[in-house]
Amino acid sequence: MEKNNNIEYFDLIIIGAGINGAGIALDAALRGIKVLLLDKxxxxxxxxxxxxxxxxxxxxYLEYMEFPLVRESLRERERLLHNAPHLIKPLQLNVPLYKTNKRGPLVIKLGMILYDLLSYDKSLPNHNFHFLQKGGNGFEKGSILRKDDLKAVASYYDCIAQFPERLCLEIVLSAKQNGAVVKNYCEFLSMTKSSDDYNRVTYKDLMSDLSISxxxxxxxxxxxxxxxxxxxxxxxxIKRRMGGTKGSHIIIEKFANGPKEALYIESHQDGRPFFIIPWRDYYLVGTTDIYFEDDFDRVTASEDEVKYLLRELNYYFPKREFVHNDIFYSYSGVRPLPYEPGKKERQITRKHxxxxxxxxxxxxxxxxxxxxxxxxxxxxxxEEAVNLICTKLKKDINCRTRNYKLIGAAGIQSIEEYKKEYTAKSAKNYEVPLETADYLIDFYGSNFRDVLNLTISRSDLKDPISSENKDIKAQIIYAIEKEEAKTLEDILIRRTGIGTNKTLGLDCVDDVSKIAAAKLGWNETIRKQNLEKYIENVHFFYEIKGSEKKMETVK
Ligand SMILES: Cc1cc2nc3c(=O)[nH]c(=O)nc-3n(C[C@H](O)[C@H](O)[C@H](O)COP(=O)(O)OP(=O)(O)OC[C@H]3O[C@@H](n4cnc5c(N)ncnc54)[C@H](O)[C@@H]3O)c2cc1C
Structure with a gap:
């Protein structure tokens, strides 16, 4: 169905609201450009x-001499620490160096020095490097990490976004606050030239099934x-541009005597470095790197990838035997890398x-x-994209995002100081546990009060959603009212931490669907459809392939 009335005009239409589309929308909106951001x-x-x-x-990337990219990334890391301090946290990583590693201690030491030099203006500490005596002299004391043949360890800092989905969302909401029109569940269909000045873009609103130009x-x-x-x-x-590679991760329990800090280790199978990162109550283990030419709508971790990661765990923690049953779930994505035929996956540039x-x-x-x-x-x-857009629009306006605090970071200089000032006070005022207030600050930054304000007239909204998480019911209402959530997946997986806990939200999705139905006006049929879709998608995208061999040893 074609809608002809009320045609809207924009300076800029962005198709795709991942982190890059969202970032372009925010940068452009802050420069006064009229923006529409769409995602299917x-x-x-x-x-x-x-x-x-x-x-x-x-x-x-230093191995591939991508010095400008590393410098740019380290500079942006520092900016993000200031612009979104509630979402971006420092992360210590240890690099254990074994006799059998492809990269020797001196190469790693050199890499660490370079990394420090390229981040000369950072607020995080410089690296540490120690040669070790037999038995690892104190490194990861008490941990069951393999210590045979351990020669040295390098420690350094990077950062982690505990919830990258929320980082992206805050960028979108910041763009909206600055005038951008943002629409999820809207699929781009076509673009035609309409006049010298304008392109006509048609998209389908997947919620209403309407086509809109x-x-x-x-x-x-x-x-x-x-x-x-x-x-x-x-x-x-238009010639081919994309040469994406698939990367998969598994989420396992934080096992007894596991590593205290994140590990960046060389795979004993193919020499690729991979991560074991303490993340929430779990370890995040990944990733793989495999060319992907299949259906982008159905990307999942294959049985081979899961086995590859289990084999690494079993090699590096020989006292623990990891089996499929130890994995709570897996997830997988395609890196949008430039098409560079003939190169090995790891050699493809990570530059945009x-x-x-x-x-x-x-x-x-x-x-x-x-x-x-x-x-x-x-x-x-x-910034680079919007500079080009400004040239095309004949606008001469400088970028404003370098020090721009995202929507939840308003009023926060240091998250530790902010928590010291507000956690206990807010827990008392709103009569919620300290840990709830603390959790909500990490999630929403200074907007945590807006979530808690919902509990003033409805104290039932202080109740936890699931016994596995600190999230409370008010977050469901907030997600729908203020954060553009339209489906159960949005609420559980990208607005709260429920859908990414070890139960994948299956323990409470029925309850959540009832609260969402009341707020979104779903009748019982629509509620059930949403529920079924959530359960089906969670099984398809996150379930472990090969889990029928759940107790089988993987060597
Ligand atoms: C396994 C893996 C590990 C990674 N680890 C890191 C890391 O640790 N640190 C790091 O900095 N980077 C990492 N990356 C890279 C990073 O995640 C991506 O490069 C980045 O998220 C890409 O964002 P994007 O906005 O370009 O794409 P996407 O997030 O894919 O967004 C594109 C959007 O376009 C939408 N879309 C597609 N077709 C249409 C259409 N017809 N109409 C409307 N919308 C449409 C899609 O729905 C999607 O939301 C990793 C990537 C992978 C896969």
Missing amino acids: RDFGGYTTSASTKLIHGGLR VYGRVVVNATGPYVDNVNALINKE IIVDHSKEKEKIDNYISIVGGKLTTYRSLS
Whole structure:
């Protein structure tokens, strides 16, 4: 169905609201540009929620001489620590160096020195490096980490976004606060030239099933791994840009005598470095790196990938035998990397490319594609993209995001100081446990009060949603009222921490669906449809492949 009345005009239409599309929307909105941001899923619901969650320089990229990228990432890491201190936390990583490693201690030491030099303006500490005597002399004392042949250990700092989905959401909400129109569940369908000044963009609102046309002077394709798919809808002449690789993670329990700090270890199978990161009550283990040419809508961790990660755990923790049954769930995503045929996965550049299609063979004016880009560098990528957009719009306005605090960071300089001042006071005022107030500050920053204010007239909203988590029922209402949540997945997986705990929210999804139904006006049929869809998706995307062999040893 075509809607012809009330056609809206925008300076900029962005297709794709992962971290990069969201970042471009915020940067542009802050420069006074009229923006429409569209995503066929939820904000941050694709690659952005499938990462290792690190806000990092990328120690590994030094091996491939990507010095400018590492410098840019380290500078952005520091900015994010200031601009979103409730969401981005320092993370200590240990790199144990074994006799059998491909990279020797001196290479790693050199890498660490370079990493420190490239982050000369950081607030985090410099690295430490120790040669060890037999038995690991005190390193990870009490931990069952393999100590045979351990020669040295390097320790350094990067950062972690505990919930990258919330980082993306806060960028979207900050863009909205500054005038951008933001729409999830709206799928781009087509773009045609309408006049010299405008492109006509048609999208489908997947919630209402309506097709809607709008006009935009500049259009940006920020669809991550889908860049080529969207380009093909616009012009078949556009050459292939995307050479994505799949990466999978597993979530396991925080086992007894496990590592206290995050580990960055060389795989004993193929020499690739991988991470074991304490994350919430679990360890996050990953990742893999495999070319992916399949269906982007159905990306899951394969049985081989799960086994690869289990084998690493069994090698590095020989006193514990990890089996499929130890894994709570897995998740997987496709890195939107530039197409570089003939290269090994790990050799593909992690640098982003901003393609101005007016300069390519297809010569499409005012159309730009974003290829690549890490979570960490979303802001600098966005600055570069919006500089180009401003040139096209003939606007001369400087970027304002460098020191711009995201929506929940308003009024927070140091999160520790903020918590000291407000946690106990708020717990008392709102009559909630200290740990609830503390948790909500980490989640919402200074907006935590808006969540707790909902409990003033309804004290039942102080109740926890699940016995596995600190999230409270008020967060469900807040997600719907203030955070654009439209489905159970949005609420459970990307607005609260429920859907990513070890139960995947299956212990409480029925209760959540009832609260959501009342708020969103779902009748019983729609509620049940939503419930079934949630359960089906969770099983499909997160369930462990090969789990029928749940107790079988993986060597
Ligand atoms: C396994 C793995 C580990 C990673 N680890 C890290 C890490 O630790 N640190 C780091 O900095 N980076 C990491 N990354 C990289 C980072 O996650 C991604 O590069 C980044 O999230 C890409 O964001 P994006 O916005 O470009 O793409 P996406 O997040 O994929 O967003 C694109 C959006 O476009 C939408 N879309 C697609 N087609 C359409 C359409 N037709 N209409 C409307 N919308 C559409 C999609 O629904 C999607 O939401 C990792 C990536 C992977 C896969």
